[in-house]
Amino acid sequence: MSAPLYAGLAAELRQKITSGAHQPGGRLPSESELQAEHGVSRHTVRQALMLLAREGLIISGQGRGWYVREVRPLNWTASRTERNLSTDQVPNDAWARDVRGQGRRPTERIEVAMIRAEARVAERLDLATGATVVVRRRYRYIDGEIYATADTYYPEPIVRGTPIAEPDDVLPGVYAVMAKMGYGWERYADEIVSRPASRDEADRLGVYPGDPLTEHWRTRLTARGEAVALMHTVAPGDRLVIRYEGRWDTDGGE
Amino acid sequence: MSAPLYAGLAAELRQKITSGAHQPGGRLPSESELQAEHGVSRHTVRQALMLLAREGLIISGQGRGWYVREVRPLNWTASRTERNLSTDQVPNDAWARDVRGQGRRPTERIEVAMIRAEARVAERLDLATGATVVVRRRYRYIDGEIYATADTYYPEPIVRGTPIAEPDDVLPGVYAVMAKMGYGWERYADEIVSRPASRDEADRLGVYPGDPLTEHWRTRLTARGEAVALMHTVAPGDRLVIRYEGRWDTDGGE
DNA sequence: GAGTGGTCTAGACCACGTC
């Protein structure tokens, strides 16, 4: 009939957080304090805290306590051009420029590997499952903190022997190299889905298993409709705002 | 040093689910069976099950058991035109046509209200917070199951006295009515973010608190850049795949 | 009514962070 004990406790704490009585970054009373204050068992206290943690309001650290979470979402305008002509030490793609435009510092770590395409990759690149692809794995950081992983896949025959297949910055830029070979992209087909983090991803991105992740797939196509590159971005959902701007009349419509 | 007990149990169950040993829609052993099989306490069993539930793999029903979840994501191509010219009994917007195109049946329930704009709405419509807006709240169903809520906001002075401010279908369509008054839209600015469900939303959308939700904001603008309508869609993250298709050259670039 | 999951208690030991 009535709400569970832990739900009431959670509601009380939630109210204190949203009203500002507990500031972002601030610390909540310890579990034993909450237990004593409310006259409930520790398990009940933890149920309330974990409910709020799943809602993204608080976060815990073993041996440290429970803290009100601070979120600073990042805006990424995905519909902007991606034909960056120069790549220097600092990342210079559309994403990096969006980050800098918001007064923050983007860095990244790149690994390059040659692998067999799994089904999700192969079907988007119009290849057979198991075909060889070159993947450039990017770990993107903002102000030194991990923010997203972005893997870009290229069919191996296209990029064989080019700087794209090497684990260095690509000069004068990936688009320039691809365009020179007749694979410049002009169109994109994007898919966005949100789902809970697995344990691996949670470790990699610094969140909890089950926290919402945003998954963004971008297939880059030539004017002829040939898929020449596939970018797969995974980021904690509340840390990334994806933006699109467009006109209806240019889409052809019906 | 070693992984927690519940993590090991979860990994074992996860493997049985992904390998197909436990079919989608099928039932898992009961908590007491798992307890006996693995020689652990019920709490540990429940920790494992709840971890998998947060990952979206299983779902429980009080008095019924734990079941492997079946997910059937829906594709929604958000970049398609939205100038539907006729609205009959059945919903006929871009979303509804995407649903039908995937062989499923879209229905909806509409409520219309006149309210004061909260900050998130006001800033996108370029109004003062608290300005009067007309909101058409849509509950979208697929094959009879709740799928998403979609609220569309209009500045009240624009739609006053028109069918848009009435809780019925709008004939010959919302775009036609707006265009006739000189407020036809040609551009959109979209924002997509994913976050955990609050308790209210969880009830409304038939998910658990903390489950990932995808939130989609679409501001519709006239050719002059005037914001004339705002659509706010909220859907369980794994039930909705948002798609965009576009060209880079038509965006102007930088 | 029997079995299921949902909630709650009391108590314990461990790993981690801080001092």
Add this chain to the structure above:
DNA sequence: ACGTGGTCTAGACCACTCA
């Protein structure tokens, strides 16, 4: 050394579903 959260046990009662 101490306090924190993380894990685990044993046991209880309740609400719900289904036969």
